[in-house]
Amino acid sequence: MSETPNWFKSSYSSNGGACVEVATNLLPSHGTIPVRDSKHRAGSVLELRAAAFSTFVTGVKNGQFETL
Structure with missing residues (x-):
């Protein structure tokens, strides 16, 4: 990545240690969300296309992932 990602966590994060950070600022230029x-x-950094990231967020909101 040639541009610097602006990493952030969701404001809903409770700092319980199971968080991810995203850098949506790279979507327009790279077509992906790190x-x-x-x-x-x-x-490691995963680079997700917008549709895949949207599907992931929807899954999280719907409780489709097991919590540890």
């Missing part, structure tokens, strides 16, 4: 683990900021 996602990373907030606990491992130097780790």
